């Protein structure tokens with residue numbers, strides 16, 4: 001992908017979305033996932049998306065991450081218009097600039113933690129060493145364990161290491177603590193916060209858990225396919241101060 005001259009200019013937000021609409025089906029059976037979402041996400045922020053089931057959180061994240069496309073509207077990543085990209089450019093965007101973490105860790109059971117991360121670093125343009133990624137998420141001493149020898153929280157941290165090892169500009173996390181108890185969930189959130197803070201990676205985290213909003217720079221409250229409220233938190237807390 002050619003880099004436009006004005007790429008990396010500090011005055012561009014990480015993302016800008018204009019009037020994003022996504023619907024499925026037609027006529028009477030049409031279902032709206034997004035209804036005219038406008039959004040700007042400054043670089044390097046930790047953003048939390050809250051909202052009831054079906055409010056459009058995953059749809060919005062998937063569109064920003066190039067996994068899905070809107071029915072109408074535009075998305076800009078830095079100075080690039082993602083909605084004008086063809087499939088080849090979108091694939092390249094996802095591969096080089098975006099890391100995803102989902103509720104279920106999707107690790108390969110027959111590979112160690114280090115090998116799971118190395119699968120990504122082997123095909124990335126500018127990766128960090130798998131060992132460094134695992135150290136960043138606090139798994140320096142568990143690198144040669146297989147997923148079955150790791151707890152749920154540790155497996156999720158391997159998934160985070162795998163997502164950040166290619167040094168993406170953005171980390172998208174869809175319910176990263178959804179399958180974890182609160183103590184383990186907080187350790188996982190600490191790993192995400194550390195990546196955001198130390199690598200400057202913009203992070204967007206979907207959760208049903210309103211307590212997690214306290215660690216965000218910005219909180220998007222979604223309802224019925226729209227951002228109903230956006231809060232800016234001038235004093236985000238450290239994840240270890242969270243409780244639920």
Ligand SMILES: Nc1ncnc2c1ncn2[C@@H]1O[C@H](COP(=O)(O)OP(=O)(O)OP(=O)(O)O)[C@@H](O)[C@H]1O
Pocket residue numbers: 024031032033034051052053054055056057058059060
């Ligand atoms: N492929 C699809 N086909 C039809 N409708 C869909 C599809 N994907 C999502 N939807 C609908 O779009 C709406 C928004 O879904 P989305 O998954 O974005 O919500 P969400 O807020 O992430 O929900 P959850 O918290 O349950 O994951 C829902 O009504 C959903 O049923």
